[in-house]
Every structure is written in structure tokens, then in C-alpha cells.
Amino acid sequence: MKTAAYLLLFLCSTLVFSQNDKLFEQGNALYNQGKYAEAIEKYTAILDSGNHSEALYFNLANAHYKLNNIAPSIYFYEKALLLAPQDKTIQNNMAFAKNMTIDAIDVVPQTGLSKFIKSFTNIMSFDSWAKTSIVFVLCFVALFLIYYFAYSSFNKRLAFIGSFISLVLVLLSLAFTFHKFNSDKNNRPAIVFAQESEVKNEPNLRSEIAFRLHEGTKVQVLDTLNNWKKIKLADGKTGWIDSADIKLLNDFSY
Structure with a gap:
């Protein structure tokens, strides 16, 4: 059967x-x-x-x-x-x-350490970082065993240095793995589909209008409350938009 x-x-x-x-x-x-x-x-x-x-x-x-x-x-x-x-x-x-969009939104540039961490983290996917961490763990275990069973002081020294470097790489790769996981989890981009949408200061129709957005603009979804979504623009502005006015990009069910 x-x-x-x-x-x-x-x-x-x-x-x-x-x-x-x-x-x-x-x-x-x-x-x-x-x-x-x-x-x-x-x-x-x-x-x-x-x-x-x-x-x-x-x-x-x-x-x-x-x-x-x-x-x-x-x-x-x-x-x-x-x-x-x-x-x-x-x-x-x-x-x-x-070029067909109306909204001109300035991107707040990242600088210094945060820019480096973000760029380096995005070199690989979460799965790739996790696999890299496992490889370094195996290297650490193998080198530690060589150090433990080696008779020559020279070989012990090399194995100890190699295992120490592997341990450092394990910690670094794990840090980037968790950073990538959190980054992907919090990354909820969406596109405005309404021809014009009023973004409110609070998630209700009576709230004052913070700003207006037009179709094609990309936003980040921060939170959801009933039929409203809190969004953030590339320039740092935030507000609440009707959920029906946007479509999430990470939804592959279409």
C-alpha cells in the first residue's frame, strides 16, 4: 500500500x-x-x-x-x-x-562596527554559518585529541595553538550564526500596494496622519495589531499602516 x-x-x-x-x-x-x-x-x-x-x-x-x-x-x-x-x-x-515610484526616502547609512558586522554576517546564510560552526567544532575536537595523545612537545604545541584558534573560530562563527538568525527573524520587508496610503501615528482610524506613502515603496514591518502594521522606513520614520495596503515579501505562498 x-x-x-x-x-x-x-x-x-x-x-x-x-x-x-x-x-x-x-x-x-x-x-x-x-x-x-x-x-x-x-x-x-x-x-x-x-x-x-x-x-x-x-x-x-x-x-x-x-x-x-x-x-x-x-x-x-x-x-x-x-x-x-x-x-x-x-x-x-x-x-x-x-524610478516609477513617487516617494523619495533617504537611506540612513550605517557606519563603523555595525556596518562591518552586518556586511560580514550577510556573506553567508544562517544554514551556512551553522555548518561552518560545526566544521570548526570538529576541527577543535580533532586538534585537542591530537594534543592530548601526542608525545612530541612540538606536536603538542602545534595542536594546542591549532585547537585554541579553532575554539576562537567556533565562538565567532556561533556569534555570527545567532546574529544572522535574529537578523533574518526581524527582517520583515513589505511593499506598499495601495496607490496612496495614510500612515497613522497610532493603530486606529481616528489617529493623526504621520505621513503618506505611495505604491512601490519598500517598508519594514515591526509589529502587528489587529488590522494594522507598524512600519519603519529607510530614513527611520515609523507609523501604523492598514495591513491591506502592503504585501510582505517573505511570504512565498503569494
Whole structure:
């Protein structure tokens, strides 16, 4: 029975992948014909099946850009970058899309130690930092055993120095691992989809307007209260926005 169930699951998965490949090719063909709205329908059908990739998000973003859909184009470029952060083509296309936005928000630059820690932490993903920590732990254990069982004083000295360096690297890599974990956990970017949204000082309709945002602007979500989300801009401004006015980038369920 289990074998039959696994076989059925495999066949269904193969059928879904085959269908998605067909939809992707159809979407590309429609895009090349200038039928951008129809191409978006094909790409969206793939997302609805639970499949996503940087290529799919990139093509969706391009199609929306051709239709001057500011928020969706930036949204999907950003999602593509989450999966392929070093892709120059995605970065360049998104820069063109951002030229269509209204809000001009100055970025508060990071300097000194905080900038170095952030840059160094982002060299690798959380999983990569965790694996690196494990490698250094194994090195420390191996060198400590060599030190313990070595007869030569020279070998003992080398093993002791090596184990000490490994221990330091273990501590540093663990620190960067936890820093990356917390950074990823607190990183909740979103894109404004409303053509114009009023950001309030407090999470209620009677509160005074702190500032206004327009479609395509990227924000950081800090907190949620009922139908409101507390956001922060790149220039440090904070306020409360209607949850319906933004879409979180880390939500890959679309």
C-alpha cells in the first residue's frame, strides 16, 4: 500500500511539474508577443500551484513593469532577489522599476562596527554559518585529541595553538550564526500596494496622519495589531499602516 501511495505521489508531482513547465513556456511566448496581461495569468497559475523560483518572479516582474504596474513589478523583483541576491540583471531591472515610484526616502547609512558586522554576517546564510560552526567544532575536537595523545612537545604545541584558534573560530562563527538568525527573524520587508496610503501615528482610524506613502515603496514591518502594521522606513520614520495596503515579501505562498 505504501509503495502504491508513493508511486501515486511521484506521478502527481511529475504531472504538476510538467504542467508548470508548459505554463511557463506559454507565459514566455505570450510575453514575447507583447501580451503581458495574458503572460501574467500563466505565471500566476504556476504560483497558485505552490511552485516558485527567481526566474518565475523575474518574468512576472518584467510583465508587470511593461504594464506600468509599479507595486507588483517591484514586489516580484524583490522576491526574485530574495532567492538570487547577487543577480545583477534583477538588480538593474528593479532600479528601472523604482524610478516609477513617487516617494523619495533617504537611506540612513550605517557606519563603523555595525556596518562591518552586518556586511560580514550577510556573506553567508544562517544554514551556512551553522555548518561552518560545526566544521570548526570538529576541527577543535580533532586538534585537542591530537594534543592530548601526542608525545612530541612540538606536536603538542602545534595542536594546542591549532585547537585554541579553532575554539576562537567556533565562538565567532556561533556569534555570527545567532546574529544572522535574529537578523533574518526581524527582517520583515513589505511593499506598499495601495496607490496612496495614510500612515497613522497610532493603530486606529481616528489617529493623526504621520505621513503618506505611495505604491512601490519598500517598508519594514515591526509589529502587528489587529488590522494594522507598524512600519519603519529607510530614513527611520515609523507609523501604523492598514495591513491591506502592503504585501510582505517573505511570504512565498503569494
